[in-house]
Every structure is written in structure tokens, then in C-alpha cells.
Amino acid sequence: MLSNTLPFQESLDKRRDKGTLRSLRLLSDGIDFYSNDYLGFAKSKDLQQLLLQKIIDNPQLLSGSTGSRLISGNSDIAVSVENEIAQKHHFESALLFPSGYNANLALFSTLPSRHDAIIVDEQIHRSVHDGCKLSNAKKLKFKHNDIEDLENILKRQKGHCYIAIESLYSMEGDFAPVQEIAALASKYKSSLIVDEAHAFGVFGYGLIEKLQLQNHVSAAVVTYGKALGAHGAAILCNETVKSYLINFASPFIYTTSAQDFQWMSIKTGYEFLDQNHELAEKLQNNIKVFRSSKLQSPSAETSPVQAILIPDNHKLKELQNILSEEGFLTYAIYSPTVKEGSERLRICLHSFNTEEEIMKLTGIIKEFI
Ligand SMILES: Cc1ncc(COP(=O)(O)O)c(C=O)c1O
Numbered sequence: 001m002l003s004n005t006l007p008f009q010e011s012l013d014k015r016r017d018k019g020t021l022r023s024l025r026l027l028s029d030g031i032d033f034y035s036n037d038y039l040g041f042a043k044s045k046d047l048q049q050l051l052l053q054k055i056i057d058n059p060q061l062l063s064g065s066t067g068s069r070l071i072s073g074n075s076d077i078a079v080s081v082e083n084e085i086a087q088k089h090h091f092e093s094a095l096l097f098p099s100g101y102n103a104n105l106a107l108f109s110t111l112p113s114r115h116d117a118i119i120v121d122e123q124i125h126r127s128v129h130d131g132c133k134l135s136n137a138k139k140l141k142f143k144h145n146d147i148e149d150l151e152n153i154l155k156r157q158k159g160h161c162y163i164a165i166e167s168l169y170s171m172e173g174d175f176a177p178v179q180e181i182a183a184l185a186s187k188y189k190s191s192l193i194v195d196e197a198h199a200f201g202v203f204g205y206g207l208i209e210k211l212q213l214q215n216h217v218s219a220a221v222v223t224y225g226k227a228l229g230a231h232g233a234a235i236l237c238n239e240t241v242k243s244y245l246i247n248f249a250s251p252f253i254y255t256t257s258a259q260d261f262q263w264m265s266i267k268t269g270y271e272f273l274d275q276n277h278e279l280a281e282k283l284q285n286n287i288k289v290f291r292s293s294k295l296q297s298p299s300a301e302t303s304p305v306q307a308i309l310i311p312d313n314h315k316l317k318e319l320q321n322i323l324s325e326e327g328f329l330t331y332a333i334y335s336p337t338v339k340e341g342s343e344r345l346r347i348c349l350h351s352f353n354t355e356e357e358i359m360k361l362t363g364i365i366k367e368f369i
Contacts, residue, residue: 028324030329041272044229064256105134114137116137162190182213197222290306
């Protein structure tokens with residue numbers, strides 16, 4: 001049998017022995033402290049009704065796109081949604097992707113060339129690393145959020161440098177010093193690329209918009225599978241970068257475009273976001289309630305991701321099981337996903353969590369620690 005002649009089973013057994021084997025499970029019932037649905041959009045009946053109405057008015061939205069956007073798969077909706085997104089974010093242009101993973105693959109596999117360097121924060125998302133693997137440029141890592149280390153690396157480079165950061169990191173729940181890094185990027189004539197997956201929607205249209213840094217970044221990535229409760233992503237950039245991606249980015253060119261429904265759900269998500277500012281305020285309020293428990297955490301005061309370090313895989317599993325028995329859905333991050341000694345429970349807070357739920361959750365964690 002195939003599985004006897006290939007080494008897959010051995011690797012799987014190793015994971016099983018360590019207690020880190022992954023498998024797909026159906027969603028269990030429970031109180032959501034683990035999803036990226038920060039504002040509850042994915043559960044919103046109002047948003048569902050809006051989307052349903054769009055489909056009733058135009059059932060064609062549900063049909064396949066029939067090809068790459070460069071052949072038969074482009075549409076009025078894709079183009080108009082891109083224009084709208086660019087306008088909203090105050091960028092010259094935007095390019096849609098079916099997911100943030102694809103957007104990062106496209107950016108990092110395409111923009112940097114052979115003699116360039118991509119300098120990534122050591123906690124950057126896997127999709128950036130995978131994009132770098134497809135690139136001919138060399139990849140270097142700087143210590144998490146460490147400006148000095150970044151500058152030391154920049155100083156030593158001869159070719160053009162790309163700096164990759166997230167505005168809000170999902171493992172640690174802390175912000176990048178975006179303004180300082182933008183200043184360094186301009187000092188060293190480098191290109192800054194910022195992934196806004198976790199900041200978009202939670203902090204308006206993201207930190208680049210909030211801090212008015214559009215002219216200091218070569219590209220920003222906003223993703224729609226988290227606070228917007230939809231799916232997909234956009235690269236925000238200038239016309240030249242967009243045109244370059246359309247011409248040279250394999251993850252954009254050699255794939256069938258998503259259905260128009262995906263682009264329409266993104267457009268509707270923006271409308272819903274614009275009309276429901278109070279949800280982000282409610283979320284901030286819930287984050288305050290969580291922080292009032294004074295649990296030790298490396299996460300930022302206003303971050304919807306709050307990490308609690310439980311530096312031992314077995315202890316962490318025990319805590320997660322206790323929480324699960326009490327009906328709380330949380331996400332534990334074991335080593336080697338994070339460095340040994342920095343295993344953590346990741347709590348995602350939402351606008352829809354109640355104060356009582358948060359107090360009960362933090363009470364159990366405090367007692368366990
Ligand atoms: C920072 C970051 N970038 C990119 C992605 C990928 O986005 P998507 O889920 O839309 O593929 C994620 C999602 O996990 C993420 O956390």
C-alpha cells in the first residue's frame with residue numbers, strides 16, 4: 001500500500017505521540033472565545049438578510065466566474081468593488097484576492113527579485129513565509145518588533161529591501177511600531193508591506209488608514225475573513241504595483257476568479273461596517289472587561305487577541321480541557337508552533353461576548369494559574 005512505502009505515517013505518529021496531531025473537527029457548541037469573528041458579522045442575521053436580498057435581486061452572483069480575471073473571469077462587480085475599496089482606504093488602487101493567504105503569496109513571490117532581501121518580523125504569518133519561498137530573493141528575520149535589530153539588518157544589505165510586518169500580531173496580540181518602521185523604511189529606501197488581517201474592522205479600516213501612512217507603504221493587505229465575517233482580501237497599493245501584480249503574479253494570473261458573490265459580500269461587509277460603528281466600541285468595552293482581570297499577558301491593552309502564556313504543552317492542554325468542560329471554546333497554541341516555553345492560550349474577544357462570560361472565563365484561568 002502507498003502509505004507503507006512513504007514516510008507519512010511516521011511523521012503523523014510522532015505528532016500523535018507529542019499530543020500535537022491536528023485533525024478536522026466539527027464545530028462544537030460553546031461560547032466563542034476562539035474565532036476571528038471579532039464583530040459578530042459572520043453570525044449577523046441582518047447581514048445575512050442583506051446578502052440574501054442581493055442574491056434574490058441578482059442570482060447570477062452565485063455562478064462561477066468561468067476563468068482567470070485576465071481571460072473570461074473579470075466582472076463589473078470585481079472592478080467596481082476594487083475602485084470602492086481603494087477610495088475608502090485612500091490608496092491609488094486595490095486588487096482583490098480570494099483569500100489573504102493568496103494575497104501574501106502573490107505579493108512576496110512577485111515583487112522582490114533575485115538580488116533583493118525580504119526582511120520579515122520573526123512572528124510574521126505563514127502566508128508571508130510561503131510567498132518568500134516562491135521568490136528568488138533572500139529572506140531574513142528580525143526580532144519581533146525590534147527596531148534596532150531591523151536597522152542593523154537593513155544597514156548590511158546591498159540590494160533593495162522589503163520589510164514585512166503585521167500591524168497587529170495574532171500570536172502575541174501586540175501592535176507593530178508601524179510609524180517607526182515606516183520611518184526606517186524611508187531612511188533605507190526600502191519597501192514596507194503591512195498585513196492588516198487582524199486590525200481591519202477592529203480599528204476602522206486598519207492602522208495604515210488610521211495613522212495616514214498610505215504614502216509610506218508599498219502595499220497593505222486587508223483580509224475579509226476575520227472582522228468582516230466574509231472571505232477574501234485586497235492588496236492596497238499604487239497603480240504601478242497593481243499592474244505589476246496583474247502581469248507577473250502567478251497566484252493572481254493562473255487561477256479561476258472567485259464568484260461575484262464573494263466580491264459582493266465584501267462590498268456589503270464594508271457597508272455594514274460603516275453602519276455599525278458601535279460593534280467595534282462594544283468589542284473595546286469587552287476587551288476592557290477582560291483586561292480588568294489583571295491576568296498577565298503580553299498583548300496590547302486594546303487588542304482583541306489576548307494571549308495568556310502557559311509555558312508547558314501538558315498544562316496548557318489541561319487548562320483548555322477545563323475551559324471546554326465549562327462550555328468555553330478557546331484556542332491553545334503549542335510548541336513547536338510557538339517557541340518551547342512560550343506556549344499560550346489565545347483568547348479572541350468579540351463584540352457579542354457578554355461581561356458575565358468574560359468574568360467567568362478569566363475566573364477559571366486565574367484559579368488554574
Ligand atoms: C496575519 C494574517 N495574514 C494573512 C492571513 C490569511 O488570510 P486568509 O485567512 O484570508 O487566507 C491570516 C489568517 O490566518 C493572518 O492571520
